[in-house]
Amino acid sequence: MPSVLIIGGGPAGLSAAIYAVRSGIQTTVTYKDGGALDKTDKIENYFGFTDVISGPELLARGQAQAKRLGAQLVQTEVTGVEYAEKGFTVKTTAGEFTADAVILATGAPRATPPIPGVRELEGRGVSYCAVCDAFFYRGKAVAVLGEGEYALEEARTLLPVAASVTLLTGGTPAPGNLPEGLHVDERPVAAVEGEDKVARVTFHTGDPLAVDGVFIAYGTAGSGDFARKLGAQLDGNKIQVGEDGATAVPGLFAAGDCTGGLLQVAKAVSDGAQAAMSAIKFVRKA
Numbered sequence: 669m670p671s672v673l674i675i676g677g678g679p680a681g682l683s684a685a686i687y688a689v690r691s692g693i694q695t696t697v698t699y700k701d702g703g704a705l706d707k708t709d710k711i712e713n714y715f716g717f718t719d720v721i722s723g724p725e726l727l728a729r730g731q732a733q734a735k736r737l738g739a740q741l742v743q744t745e746v747t748g749v750e751y752a753e754k755g756f757t758v759k760t761t762a763g764e765f766t767a768d769a770v771i772l773a774t775g776a777p778r779a780t781p782p783i784p785g786v787r788e789l790e791g792r793g794v795s796y797c798a799v800c801d802a803f804f805y806r807g808k809a810v811a812v813l814g815e816g817e818y819a820l821e822e823a824r825t826l827l828p829v830a831a832s833v834t835l836l837t838g839g840t841p842a843p844g845n846l847p848e849g850l851h852v853d854e855r856p857v858a859a860v861e862g863e864d865k866v867a868r869v870t871f872h873t874g875d876p877l878a879v880d881g882v883f884i885a886y887g888t889a890g891s892g893d894f895a896r897k898l899g900a901q902l903d904g905n906k907i908q909v910g911e912d913g914a915t916a917v918p919g920l921f922a923a924g925d926c927t928g929g930l931l932q933v934a935k936a937v938s939d940g941a942q943a944a945m946s947a948i949k950f951v952r953k954a
């Protein structure tokens with residue numbers, strides 16, 4: 669049976685799941701948590717609710733609806749998406765999944781960390797994509813800024829290529845499952861510095877760490893990170909999609925806040941439905 673995997677279990681991802689599963693496609697939703705709706709106290713501008721509804725209640729209803737229709741909901745963190753022989757392999761903390769098409773729906777893009785030098789040196793030693801840029805750091809010293817599973821995944825990509833890889837957790841205790849050969853420094857980072865390109869990271873203690881590259885991988889990977897790695901177009905951190913929800917990468921679709929525009933439930937639900945319809949068409953032809 670053709671399959672679609674959706675990354676994100678907010679209104680965009682769940683709406684996509686409802687449309688995909690009702691068309692007879694094997695549908696899996698991977699989601700880390702309740703996303704933006706979990707932080708929303710009251711919603712009173714969504715169609716059909718005469719009374720105010722809370723974000724968590726609306727989310728629970730969407731989850732129950734998708735499950736009742738037959739979608740598989742898996743609570744896990746996605747750390748990477750790669751091309752497979754046919755379709756995609758999605759790496760998660762609960763193992764790997766394969767799918768003929770993927771819909772990205774991880775919510776609002778992440779902000780760039782407010783560390784001086786990061787924005788200024790983007791593309792000149794500051795990178796957001798180890799798979800894309802590791803090659804440029806063959807035999808060089810690099811740092812990964814981050815503290816979770818996503819940062820470790822970026823470090824694993826860099827370790828076989830770079831001369832040294834240091835995980836900079838910025839004051840957070842390092843995770844337990846460190847890959848072999850990875851150095852760790854838990855001190856908070858004050859700045860990324862260099863003249864034309866990255867030359868060092870400076871800690872709040874004033875100590876420098878000489879590096880040629882800095883890979884940003886805070887928190888959880890978002891749709892933008894996955895899209896960038898697969899070669900889709902981005903406008904800043906927003907994924908560029910056509911009216912049909914398709915990215916420039918065959919079989920890869922995006923929906924909801926991660927595509928920008930109106931950051932509202934109504935738009936996320938509409939986007940999810942559209943991306944699912946396009947994904948259905950794609951997997952039936954594939």
Ligand SMILES: Cc1cc2nc3c(=O)[nH]c(=O)nc-3n(C[C@H](O)[C@H](O)[C@H](O)COP(=O)(O)OP(=O)(O)OC[C@H]3O[C@@H](n4cnc5c(N)ncnc54)[C@H](O)[C@@H]3O)c2cc1C
Nearest residue numbers: 676677678680700701703704746774775924925931932933
């Ligand atoms: C405080 C607040 C109040 C709001 N009030 C309103 C309102 O009144 N009306 C309204 O219409 N809208 C409101 N919104 C906006 C609305 O909540 C969002 O527009 C909507 O939830 C976007 O849906 P989404 O599915 O794109 O993303 P989200 O709802 O953010 O869902 C993102 C999903 O992706 C998952 N995810 C992210 N990264 C990963 C990963 N690496 N692996 C696995 N899963 C991942 C998350 O766990 C989550 O399930 C509000 C938002 C906030 C924050």
